Amino acid sequence: MAHILLVEDDLTYSRIVKTFLEKNSFEVTTTTKVKEAQTILNSGKFELIIADFRLPDGTGMELLQWAKANFPQLQVILITHYSDIRIAIKAMKLGAFEYITKPINPDELLATVKESLTQKTESKISVDTKESSIVTKSKSPTPYVIGESQEAQKLEKHIQLVAPTDLSVLVLGETGTGKELISKRIHEFSNRKSGPFVAIDCGALPKELAGSELFGHVKGAFTGALDNKTGHFESANSGTIFLDEVGNLSYEVQIQLLRAIQERKIRKIGGNKEIDIDVRIIAATNENLISQSGEGVFREDLYHRLNEFTLHASPLRDRKADLEFFVGEFLSESNERLNKSITSLSPEVWDIFYNYDWPGNLRELRNIIKRAVLLSSDNKIEREALPLELYETPSIAEKADLTSTSSQVKVASNSNVNASVDYKSQWKEQEKDLIQKVLHDTRFNKSKTARILNMDRKTLYSKIEKYGLE
Template identity: 75%
Template structure:
């Protein structure tokens, strides 16, 4: 029987979910705080964690990061209100299997639980000595949608231009814009298309294991290294390695990566033998690496090595002409995954889709369509199958404001990178100072509110003289 840990501070809600899951054949333990969950996980083994985002002593995001560093094979599902959608999307980048929104639909919950446990049974844990085959599991070759908008055609033209070369490519763009799909498209059109495409989410790699995952290790290199391990760079021989959220790599791993690019060789952790590598590197980020390099968090020389050619993934709000193509693609995927036969969307749903600004981009569209297909009993997706936040006036106003701000910035003459950095530093300092004052310099609480770890907060406080 699969073991599930439910972390929810609403006791009535927790009891309902626990009873429902137990009736469907799962063993469920419950707790109400992050600390309680950590203690429980340290003494018991679980296949899945279901955690509410808002908890009395922290957040589900904190529990996610902690559990992924300690128990990487355990899946995590985040429960969130729809207003937390951007946080939920970030959680998926950190390794969450999926997020579901309140109020929870029982069928959606059960389908997501089954899917997460099925995925767990086929995925090797991070410490495994066998290379992870991530190329086909995350992005199918046929999943890329070129689109017909002017920006989509420009992006495709640039992809066609750079794909046959062996240049390193940096793909920039907001969370959820399909940077991995763009990277896979480059690989499929390159001379390396018959080689492996290995995708690595650098944000989900446990800090202490990142070097081992990328470059491998020899037996006995560190506690727990019970056998030799082949790293992703060695496994990707003759193909492409995709490093998503490259800005999350530690400074030490950045040094190793720079050496691998320059010398075209790697050395396993604990080893002394140079291993030749033959890979093309495509990196992606939604961070400003120029600012990070100025702050000393990202090596400038590594940035220039990765940035031989830059592509910009397009936010969905700027390619509404392509919305129908993407929606149809995701509808077909959802029908296949859920065993349904939904034929399309009502005109009312299309009006909602076109009016919404999609802050979570393609990932948000895919999840909403998957949820809608699950809830649809007839032939077409109707308005009732959509989250109400998509069409309520309050959310529309927020979305419109977001979109208009974006457009106004696009039409103005942009300041220089130096001006951007100066304004960013000034605003960040003011924000940290305000939150510190509001929390009476409670650093743990401040770090939680600012959504950063305490080490980063201490570093910034020292930098800005806020001690």
């Protein structure tokens, strides 16, 4: 019987979840605070933590980071409100197995719990250093989908261009845009494809141990260094190392990283022997490193070393012409994982998807699809299987329209607007340009264009004829 620790400060909610899980043959211990959870975990054996994000003395994110540092094999599921979606996605990057949103659907909770407990983790001992490391075995990630939008085609062209070289690449993009998948694709088309691909989330590295994790240490280098440790750079020799969220590295580690790039040598913490490395570096960030370098947070010389070639991972809201590709991939993946056979989305769901701004990008879409597949009893996903917030929150376009309208009203009420300005002509020109761009991105697929622009096909055909866009 799996033992679960439930950390939830809403006592009524906690009691409901505990009762439900116990009825499904799980042993559940409950607590309300981060500190209490840490004490309980230190005194007992647990396979899974289910933690609310907002707790009286901290957050579920803090508990996640502590648990992963002290009990690497322990699975963590985070409970969030939908407004915490960006935080939830960051939690998954830090090692959370999954996140689920309130109000919790019992079927979704049970499926997620069972899936987390069936993911096998094994401890492997290195013969040379006698150090233990945790290797997580899970299904391979969703395959890279090129897409057919203008942005997607440009990105793929640049990947194919830079992959055979040994240039350091900086991948820029928001959280959840698939920066790691882009980096893996570069590796797979490079001359190093037979070597290892080592992915590191720099944001998840404890600051005091980041140098040790990246470059290794010798026995006795610091308190707790009981054995020699091989760092990630040495492990990636003859292959590619991917440094995600590289802007989170401390200034001291940045100096070590710069030296490793310049001299192609590393030195373990506490060691005096230099080790040659042959590693290609791909870094990624969702932050403005140029701005950080100006503020003295990120070294400018390191930025230029990492940025020999730049790739931009567009947010999903800017490449909705590819939405059908991603939905198809995630639908197939979810059907396989949940043993379902959902074949399509209702027209209403497609409208919701095309009008939503997807702040969590591909990760959010993947989770929404998985949740909807789980909750759908028919072979089609209907609106009822989606979180309410998905279609009750104004989209970016709607917010922009509201802001624009508000600004125009304000200008009109506070100044003498020149009546000769032809706003109608300006509007028509902007509408024409927008329709033309979407048509180009969808390769003149008019059905897809109509969905993206949230207009019926008859209206679209009329405007295409009106503006001479055929």
